[in-house]
Amino acid sequence: MNNFNSHRTLILNSTFQPLSIASAKRSVALLLSKKINVLKESNLQIRSENEIITVPKVALLTYYVKAPYARRVALNRSNIFIRDFNTCQYCGSSAESIDHIIPKSKGGENVWSNVVACCKRCNLIKADKLLSQTILKLKNFPIKPEGNFWIKTIIGSNPDPEWKEYLISA
Numbered sequence: 001m002n003n004f005n006s007h008r009t010l011i012l013n014s015t016f017q018p019l020s021i022a023s024a025k026r027s028v029a030l031l032l033s034k035k036i037n038v039l040k041e042s043n044l045q046i047r048s049e050n051e052i053i054t055v056p057k058v059a060l061l062t063y064y065v066k067a068p069y070a071r072r073v074a075l076n077r078s079n080i081f082i083r084d085f086n087t088c089q090y091c092g093s094s095a096e097s098i099d100h101i102i103p104k105s106k107g108g109e110n111v112w113s114n115v116v117a118c119c120k121r122c123n124l125i126k127a128d129k130l131l132s133q134t135i136l137k138l139k140n141f142p143i144k145p146e147g148n149f150w151i152k153t154i155i156g157s158n159p160d161p162e163w164k165e166y167l168i169s170a
């Protein structure tokens with residue numbers, strides 16, 4: 001049971017679309033209540049009452065879940081990093097912070113179209129200035145993520161490699 005606490009099970013909606021990530025405990029509970037079918041087993045086993053249960057790595061819900069709650073993506077650091085592929089939107093190197101394109105001090109809002117992931121160096125150049133006052137140029141115009149983006153935010157930036165074949169629709 002060494003990795004019981006860190007285990008993550010990918011739960012797919014009955015349509016095979018990724019829906020959520022469950023802990024080992026939660027996925028076993030879903031399994032015992034017959035709410036999921038196992039698509040891929042992990043090497044993690046737990047004893048429940050009289051049986052040994054293999055914790056799933058990937059499982060399919062036996063019913064369809066409408067997930068409107070998940071479709072609203074929160075504007076936060078980690079989701080901005082996911083949208084911007086962890087890269088600085090000014091120079092393309094690895095991002096370490098968030099920049100407000102129009103600085104807050106100049107009335108810039110905390111909205112998807114005014115925030116980008118950015119590296120330390122560009123953040124220092126940009127500081128509290130407007131983009132036109134610097135040498136920096138945006139690589140992409142930042143937009144509010146839509147569509148299936150929320151799935152990426154659930155899966156996070158380090159999905160289990162064994163989920164790969166099930167994440168095609170994400």
Ligand SMILES: [Zn+2]
Nearest residue numbers: 088091119122
């Ligand atoms: Zn940069």
